[in-house]
Amino acid sequence: MAERIILQTNGAVDHAMRNAGTLEGWKEHVARYAVGNSRLVLALSTAFAAPLLYPTGAESGGFHFRGASSTGKSTALVVAGSAWGGGGIRGYVRTWRATSNGIEGIASMHCDCLLCLDEMGQVDGREAGQIAYMLANGVGKARASRTGEARPAAEWRLLFLSSGELSLADKIAEDGRGRKAAAGQQVRIVDIPADAGAGMGLFENLHGFPSADAFARHLKMAAGEHYGHASIAFLRTLVDNFDAIAPNVKAYVDEFLEENCPTDADGQVSRVAARFGLVAAAGEMATLADVLPWEPGEATRAAARCFRDWLAMRGGVEPAEESEGIATVRRFIELHGTSRFEAMGDLAPKDGFGGPVEQRISNRVGFRRRADGGGIEYLVLPEAWRTEVCAGLDAAAVARTLARRGYLATDSEGKPQVKTRLPGFANAVRCYVIPADILGEAEPAPVAAGGPLF
Ligand SMILES: Nc1ncnc2c1ncn2[C@@H]1O[C@H](COP(=O)(O)OP(=O)(O)OP(=O)(O)O)[C@@H](O)[C@H]1O
Numbered sequence: 431m432a433e434r435i436i437l438q439t440n441g442a443v444d445h446a447m448r449n450a451g452t453l454e455g456w457k458e459h460v461a462r463y464a465v466g467n468s469r470l471v472l473a474l475s476t477a478f479a480a481p482l483l484y485p486t487g488a489e490s491g492g493f494h495f496r497g498a499s500s501t502g503k504s505t506a507l508v509v510a511g512s513a514w515g516g517g518g519i520r521g522y523v524r525t526w527r528a529t530s531n532g533i534e535g536i537a538s539m540h541c542d543c544l545l546c547l548d549e550m551g552q553v554d555g556r557e558a559g560q561i562a563y564m565l566a567n568g569v570g571k572a573r574a575s576r577t578g579e580a581r582p583a584a585e586w587r588l589l590f591l592s593s594g595e596l597s598l599a600d601k602i603a604e605d606g607r608g609r610k611a612a613a614g615q616q617v618r619i620v621d622i623p624a625d626a627g628a629g630m631g632l633f634e635n636l637h638g639f640p641s642a643d644a645f646a647r648h649l650k651m652a653a654g655e656h657y658g659h660a661s662i663a664f665l666r667t668l669v670d671n672f673d674a675i676a677p678n679v680k681a682y683v684d685e686f687l688e689e690n691c692p693t694d695a696d697g698q699v700s701r702v703a704a705r706f707g708l709v710a711a712a713g714e715m716a717t718l719a720d721v722l723p724w725e726p727g728e729a730t731r732a733a734a735r736c737f738r739d740w741l742a743m744r745g746g747v748e749p750a751e752e753s754e755g756i757a758t759v760r761r762f763i764e765l766h767g768t769s770r771f772e773a774m775g776d777l778a779p780k781d782g783f784g785g786p787v788e789q790r791i792s793n794r795v796g797f798r799r800r801a802d803g804g805g806i807e808y809l810v811l812p813e814a815w816r817t818e819v820c821a822g823l824d825a826a827a828v829a830r831t832l833a834r835r836g837y838l839a840t841d842s843e844g845k846p847q848v849k850t851r852l853p854g855f856a857n858a859v860r861c862y863v864i865p866a867d868i869l870g871e872a873e874p875a876p877v878a879a880g881g882p883l884f
């Protein structure tokens with residue numbers, strides 16, 4: 431006889447792992463419609479990937495659907511959540527707002543499960559950053575108990591789906607105090623453009639529905655009628671084949687990486703690719719187990735597509751700090767190219783007789799002059815480079831990146847500073863010389879042509 435296990439807790443647990451309708455109804459009226467819709471397939475596959483974290487030792491983290499209002503973001507969360515539960519007043523999906531008040535309780539309650547967090551817009555940037563970090567790190571704050579003894583911090587392991595109009599990075603920058611999302615945060619919560627580019631918001635295939643609007647409304651309604659069965663059916667198959675999970679998933683993720691992750695990708699990129707691979711593996715496993723009514727390959731295609739969209743939006747395969755450094759310098763010159771750089775040489779203003787005119791530059795960071803081959807060069811003094819242009823970043827690392835990309839002149843020894851004679855300085859001084867090209871070119875080309883799928 432099967433062993434009966436009773437879980438006894440201190441109080442009632444406010445969970446949403448209820449069920450209604452049937453698994454067949456869910457497959458027919460909800461899951462089937464995800465086919466051909468990369469975001470829906472990814473969201474549903476993520477629902478099944480959560481219980482794979484434990485047997486495979488994969489790290490916690492999440493996907494964030496970012497995009498304009500009424501494009502189907504919350505719908506995608508509702509659809510994915512219906513694999514796990516629903517009902518009650520709120521259904522399975524939680525909000526960022528509610529989570530910021532009780533993150534530890536909510537996160538531990540979703541341990542090894544999917545957590546859906548809607549509406550990042552409801553919390554401020556700093557809070558969003560902290561929640562994302564904590565959720566993905568899997569541990570809460572240690573607190574004192576009523577008797578003053580240290581109470582162990584809550585721990586969890588989960589995957590989450592989130593939605594909002596801004597990306598986490600933009601959200602964190604939103605408060606205007608110059609905060610930036612750390613690269614670590616951007617790896618933990620992977621930002622996916624909600625718009626799939628087919629002119630129908632998050633959707634690509636409406637399966638005969640007259641409009642994206644009608645399709646979204648159907649999905650939400652059907653997910654409210656059939657929910658909570660799929661996760662149980664999937665967990666059953668996992669339990670029956672527990673020892674095979676880790677090796678199977680690993681082989682699958684390796685294959686996914688080989689096919690989709692550019693070979694020259696930075697560690698941050700391959701870490702994110704591995705998360706997409708895990709999700710693809712989960713979708714394929716649930717398909718094989720007949721929990722998802724999809725053809726084999728559907729989950730993999732969707733994960734690969736979303737990974738490509740993430741990579742294209744990220745702007746390349748180099749570490750996020752590098753693209754951020756280039757963007758920061760570019761932004762500084764765009765904003766202050768004329769106001770904070772004193773013109774020198776033939777750019778310097780002259781009076782009617784060709785004599786020099788005194789320039790009033792407040793908070794000068796350097797000079798600008800005509801380059802040998804035409805164009806304008808910006809020369810930044812070392813102190814201003816560190817404290818103004820690269821404020822908040824590792825200035826030496828930014829200089830190295832720019833030099834490597836041809837956005838900074840180097841001296842004969844390859845150093846990214848060049849000795850130059852500047853007006854008002856008795857001797858030649860070392861400064862950073864930035865060609866105007868840095869303004870002309872768009873963000874680094876989306877993904878090198880070398881990657882196997884591109
Ligand atoms: N792709 C779409 N095209 C047109 N209308 C849509 C689309 N997706 C959703 N809608 C309509 O918008 C309503 C809200 O959908 P949903 O909650 O998924 O949007 P959302 O992207 O989360 O928006 P918000 O950012 O405002 O929360 C749906 O009930 C539907 O009527």
Ligand SMILES: [Mg+2]
Binds near residue numbers: 503504505548549593
């Ligand atoms: Mg919404």
